[in-house]
Amino acid sequence: GQQVMQIPQYQHVQEGEDFTTYCNSSTTLSNIQWYKQRPGGHPVFLIQLVKSGEVKKQKRLTFQFGEAKKNSSLHITATQTTDVGTYFCAGFPSGNTPLVFGKGTRLSVIA
Amino acid sequence: DTAVSQTPKYLVTQMGNDKSIKCEQNLGHDTMYWYKQDSKKFLKIMFSYNNKELIINETVPNRFSPKSPDKAHLNLHINSLELGDSAVYFCASSQGFRGGYTFGSGTRLTVV
Numbered sequence: 001g002q003q004v005m006q007i008p009q010y011q012h013v014q015e016g017e018d019f020t021t022y023c024n025s026s027t028t029l030s031n032i033q034w035y036k037q038r039p040g041g042h043p044v045f046l047i048q049l050v051k052s053g054e055v056k057k058q059k060r061l062t063f064q065f066g067e068a069k070k071n072s073s074l075h076i077t078a079t080q081t082t083d084v085g086t087y088f089c090a091g092f093p094s095g096n097t098p099l100v101f102g103k104g105t106r107l108s109v110i111a
Numbered sequence: 112d113t114a115v116s117q118t119p120k121y122l123v124t125q126m127g128n129d130k131s132i133k134c135e136q137n138l139g140h141d142t143m144y145w146y147k148q149d150s151k152k153f154l155k156i157m158f159s160y161n162n163k164e165l166i167i168n169e170t171v172p173n174r175f176s177p178k179s180p181d182k183a184h185l186n187l188h189i190n191s192l193e194l195g196d197s198a199v200y201f202c203a204s205s206q207g208f209r210g211g212y213t214f215g216s217g218t219r220l221t222v223v
Contacts, residue, residue, distance in 0.1 A: 030209075033212075042214040042215065042217050043214045048211055088154065098144055098159045098208060099156070101155075103153050104154075
């Protein structure tokens, strides 16, 4: 079945540094979604990307969808302690099937 | 009002017992899901229910059975619990399969 690979698994940064997590799929994705899960919390939907080459911004967060629709990235500028958590990308294998999640990138921010 | 609510939040039980987790959503979504999150934080789909159509993940043991009395509720019943069933179980809902998912706060199941 389709796999959604995500790297790195862990990332530790100093507050104020930038952070990027990458997502790759073995097959073309119809769209991709990103979620954030705070420690002890539940995944929260951040954004969905649909078009090839699409770039979307949410304040300090920038999301990109690759031209071939097989990869995506999330970049956070000037991290803050509130950015701590696990960031998941997720894609749809095919047709009417549920989301398949990447394994997530756990972000730690050192103040 | 909580959009997707799960009960109980914590569940500690002995091996071999049968337990249920309840989920309700008030978003008017037509699709609901159960995901299992293991100790390594990997989120794995178990079931989805869309307009009375159940989609089963073939890797889920048949000790797990979802029940959906209506499109606002999707409960999960687990028979003969095993140690390996210990995990956090998340219910989620969406409008169609392609919408953003709204997750419940999770049920932490511990089998001893």
